[in-house]
């Protein structure tokens with residue numbers, strides 16, 4: 001049993017966090033086809049090919065870049081860009097963007113590992129283009145590029161100022177924008193109703209490149225909604241330089257990832273993201289639909305255990321550090337759990353049901369639950385309630 005619980009398995013995500021860091025971020029779409037694939041074989045010439053050329057071209061088209069390549073994750077993308085374009089030289093970074101993301105991605109440490117020197121620019125709360133210019137023009141500074149990092153998982157408010165990509169593009173060195181989330185286009189042309197309000201001012205690949213970024217880097221498994229991957233997109237000469245660097249071989253993704261990423265990118269190009277990319281499908285479900293499911297779920301539980309479940313409006317979140325503070329209107333059920341035993345029973349059920357606990361009540365948000373799993377959730381909650389009742393019976 002202990003080993004079983006450490007094995008990877010499908011779980012039901014009732015936390016309301018769509019790209020949940022502990023649950024693999026964006027949910028995977030359909031599994032990939034078994035058997036051989038032309039991973040490094042050029043079908044046109046019959047010669048050895050590049051494993052990321054095909055999906056790279058798709059990603060470039062989808063983001064308006066000249067070229068794109070894929071590595072294992074965004075941390076690897078940033079590391080490779082710095083190593084290939086700035087090793088032994090300096091990289092200018094705003095003091096307000098020298099961030100830590102997800103525990104172990106820390107800008108100064110990534111910089112150190114890449115062999116590039118970090119040059120701090122500006123102040124924690126305010127950095128202007130003139131601050132970068134001064135750093136670049138400083139005698140002996142040898143600044144190879146400017147790195148602009150999106151502070152994905154926190155917000156600085158009040159007396160703040162940051163230089164825009166467009167402003168930085170006037171500098172004499174390339175601007176690399178680590179946008180993090182993998183939003184391809186801020187106008188969301190793949191959604192019939194356009195960009196959702198919760199997206200806020202999340203930076204996007206297409207707009208960052210159009211504003212003058214030489215390269216953008218982003219994750220595959222955040223707002224892009226694909227598998228874990230890191231994408232480097234932008235100027236063809238710079239992408240080629242990254243691809244030629246020896247680290248590129250160490251950071252290259254496998255065929256499973258490239259296949260899954262290709263499926264997701266094709267959905268963007270066909271603009272049927274809302275149906276074929278699970279993250280965007282979940283984010284787009286009308287709240288009235290979730291309310292209907294929540295009421296029916298609560299009814300079904302209350303038929304077996306009267307007065308235990310209540311349908312309630314909830315706030316879901318995009319997750320994975322994207323659009324911090326943003327909420328997506330949602331609906332779910334709450335169940336009293338004063339001892340925490342019910343949450344434990346749900347977590348150790350088969351399949352595991354992961355919930356949010358607040359004020360001794362379980363919150364089961366339905367936005368990230370597949371509708372066909374509603375019945376499974378109803379059964380699991382009922383069984384957990386029954387086990388609780390049996391347990392109390394024994395104590396007496």
Ligand SMILES: *Cc1c(COP(=O)(O)O)cnc(C)c1O
Pocket residue numbers: 073074075076101102105149150151152178179180181218219220229230321
């Ligand atoms: C998430 C994120 C990273 C790290 O990406 P991984 O894909 O988790 O390696 C780096 N930079 C930014 C801005 C991020 O948001």
